[in-house]
Amino acid sequence: VDQIDPKIKDVVISISGFGVITDKFMIDKKSGSEAEQAILFEAEQRSPFDVEDVTLDHHVIKVDEETRKAEILLVAARNEFLNSYVELIMDAGLQPVVVDIDAFATLNAYEYNYEIDPSRITVLVNLGYDVTNILYLSEGLYHSTRDISSGTREIYNAIQKEFRLNAELANKALKGEMKDSIDQDMLKATIISASDELVSGLELAFSYFKTQAKVEKIDWMVLSGGGALVPYLPEFLQSKLNVPLEILNPLRNIDFDPDMFHYLSPEKIAPLLTVPIGLAMRKTR
Numbered sequence: 541v542d543q544i545d546p547k548i549k550d551v552v553i554s555i556s557g558f559g560v561i562t563d564k565f566m567i568d569k570k571s572g573s574e575a576e577q578a579i580l581f582e583a584e585q586r587s588p589f590d591v592e593d594v595t596l597d598h599h600v601i602k603v604d605e606e607t608r609k610a611e612i613l614l615v616a617a618r619n620e621f622l623n624s625y626v627e628l629i630m631d632a633g634l635q636p637v638v639v640d641i642d643a644f645a646t647l648n649a650y651e652y653n654y655e656i657d658p659s660r661i662t663v664l665v666n667l668g669y670d671v672t673n674i675l676y677l678s679e680g681l682y683h684s685t686r687d688i689s690s691g692t693r694e695i696y697n698a699i700q701k702e703f704r705l706n707a708e709l710a711n712k713a714l715k716g717e718m719k720d721s722i723d724q725d726m727l728k729a730t731i732i733s734a735s736d737e738l739v740s741g742l743e744l745a746f747s748y749f750k751t752q753a754k755v756e757k758i759d760w761m762v763l764s765g766g767g768a769l770v771p772y773l774p775e776f777l778q779s780k781l782n783v784p785l786e787i788l789n790p791l792r793n794i795d796f797d798p799d800m801f802h803y804l805s806p807e808k809i810a811p812l813l814t815v816p817i818g819l820a821m822r823k824t825r
Contacts, residue, residue, distance in 0.1 A: 541634065544800075551634045552819040556642035556673050559621025561587065562613065562685045564601070569608045579612060587616045594618055601682060613682065615641060638822050642666060643673040643685040645818030646764055646788075652821060653792040656680045660759035663749075663783070665742070666814060667767025669693050672738065674745050678753060686749075688741035692767045698734035699727070714770055728772045735773065739780050746781065757783075764788040768811035790817040 541548050563586050567578045579598050584591050594616045601611040622639065629636050646666045656662065658680030666673040668691045676683040699710045703722055712718050713727060746758055761783040763774055768787045778785040789810045794817070798806060 541632075549633070549635050550637045551629060552638040552640060552822050553625060553629055553636050554640040554642045554645050554815060554819055555617060555622065555625055556687050557621075557671050558687070558689070559618045560641060560687075561616050562641070562643075563587075563616075564611065564613050564684060566609045566611055569603055569610045575610075579614065582612070583614055583616065586614070591616075593620070595622055638819075640819055640822055641673075641685070642668075642671075642815050643675040643687070645815045645822075646673060647675055647677075647682065648818035648821050649764075649790040649814045650762060650788060650818075652817075653788075653790055653794070654762075657760070661753070661755055661757070662760045662762065663746070663758050664762050664764070664788070667691060667738075667763060667765040669696075669766060672741065672765075672767070674742070676749055676753070676758075678755070683753060684749065686745050688738075688745055690738040690741040692738075692770055692773075694737055695731055695734045695770060695773070698730050702726070702730045716771060731770060731772050732776050735776060738767075739777065742777070742781060746783075759784070761785045762788045764790070764811045764814035766812055769809070787811055788814055790814045 541551070565582050565586070567575070567582065570578055580591070580596070583596055587594060597615045599613045599615075601613050603610045617639070626636050626639070643664070643666065646664050650656075650664055656677060662677040664673075664675040664677070666675075670689065670691050670693055672688050672691050674686045674688065676685070696707070696710050696714070699705060699713055700707065703710075703713065703726075705713060709718070713722050750756065750758070761778070761781065763777070763785055764787070767773060774785055774787060789807075790813050791806055791810050796806065801809075
């Protein structure tokens with residue numbers, strides 16, 4: 541933050557993982573305190589956590605005027621989990637003004653840079669080191685999210701073990717900076733072999749979604765996060781999951797100063813910036 545602007549104090553952060561749940565439900569259309577009470581009642585029935593131990597927020601996805609029903613998105617975060625993040629940010633001398641969810645920040649960045657096709661089922665997959673965030677879009681609208689506890693950690697560990705590299709050199713290998721000293725066929729085989737748990741987690745998540753949403757297939761997958769930059773991985777995921785895939789570029793419709801990236805190529809690291817860019821677009825209420 542100091543490198544960009546030392547005067548910045550207010551920040552937007554995001555969380556994900558098993559300390560956070562999202563749910564979607566219908567209630568009778570209400571307003572004001574009546575709506576709040578109805579949503580709180582539903583939250584008490586649905587949350588696996590004690591509502592006194594969580595921070596709740598909600599968003600109205602859509603309202604059907606004919607049936608007088610409102611579709612509500614509920615987000616609940618365990619206070620202990622949430623506070624650990626907030627305290628860390630405050631210890632750095634910053635003030636969190638918005639706490640978002642990684643998957644929603646990914647959606648924010650995607651919506652700004654791409655036109656959502658309402659005729660197809662789209663899944664956004666933000667592939668991180670320890671956690672992968674999954675968000676589904678149906679009929680052009682948010683449907684649901686899911687986090688799985690698999691990411692690129694297993695790939696990094698496998699490369700370090702197979703080629704006897706430290707973490708820094710393993711990272712260089714994945715960036716394609718060691719092509720002269722590492723056999724690329726062996727690197728590809730190592731990446732694919734280490735992706736079994738990730739593929740299984742995605743297959744299970746996709747299968748659950750198709751059953752829940754009563755759809756036969758997912759039409760389009762959009763990959764972001766550090767995992768989108770791992771060589772051979774996007775093509776392997778597309779083949780194993782049998783879903784057409786594209787890499788999300790959150791800079792696609794954004795004007796930016798290339799000098800901000802110094803020696804880095806914006807195009808090469810763009811998928812890593814998906815969540816930060818999505819957060820930067822958030823508005824306070």
